[in-house]
Amino acid sequence: MNQDHASAPPQTAETMLNIQATPARPTAYDKAIAFKICDRFGNGESLEAILAEPGMPDEHTFSRWLDEDSEVARQFRIKEQVLEILAEQKMAMEAKEREKRSEVKYRARRWTEMYPLIGLRPVLSTESEQAYTESAHRL
Numbered sequence: 075m076n077q078d079h080a081s082a083p084p085q086t087a088e089t090m091l092n093i094q095a096t097p098a099r100p101t102a103y104d105k106a107i108a109f110k111i112c113d114r115f116g117n118g119e120s121l122e123a124i125l126a127e128p129g130m131p132d133e134h135t136f137s138r139w140l141d142e143d144s145e146v147a148r149q150f151r152i153k154e155q156v157l158e159i160l161a162e163q164k165m166a167m168e169a170k171e172r173e174k175r176s177e178v179k180y181r182a183r184r185w186t187e188m189y190p191l192i193g194l195r196p197v198l199s200t201e202s203e204q205a206y207t208e209s210a211h212r213l
Contacts, residue, residue: 101135108139108146116153 107130114124125133140147197206 099129099131099135101131103139103142105143105146107131108136108143109149111136112146112150112153115150116156118157 111121111124111130115121121133121136124130125136130136131139140150195203195206197203
């Protein structure tokens, strides 16, 4: 039994705990990764979510990359401005939609407009004209 145990490869702490090694975050400038981040950011993904993924630099490193490469920084700023413009347009459209929904769709006619349509007031000679006018205004 000792022979089988001795022939097995030695197990490291990682294999005994079944832990997978996490790739280290890149710190050296990588133009391909920088452009990939810019493209994904331009497609509407949040920068925090992109940089949180394995194989992506942290926020400080990416900021340093933008300082080092003006071409990547320019592309990132353009995409940032486009996203800001789109967000402003969306907010303006939502405001117009809210305003449109809040507009009064029906306006009751004034009694002065209605009297000519319905003719004389339906008040009997035994009734008070003033009481009829007051009740009509309350309606």
